Amino acid sequence: RLADALLTRHLQDHGEYPGSIVVDLWGSATMRTAGEEFAMALRLIGVVPVWDNTSDRVSGFEVLTLAQLGRPRIAVTLRISGL
Helix, strand or coil, X not given: XXXXXXHHHHHHHHCCCCCEEXXXXXXXXXXXXXXXXXXXXXXXXXXXXXXXXXXXXXXXXXXXXXXXXXXXXXXXXXXXXXX
């Protein structure tokens, strides 16, 4: 899990969670990694996708409680670029 590894490293280096993070979503890199950066952003803000079983598509998001998340939510700014 990229988000958990990132937060663990930040905690080790700074002793606290980051307040916000910028995640770059480059078209070619996102395709190459199958969306790992986007999944990391979702994890950081504390949501999980809800899948539609008939279409295998995301139909919404479930917001995790802070108790489920076990940490504060991290504000994420997505910087998006096309091909």
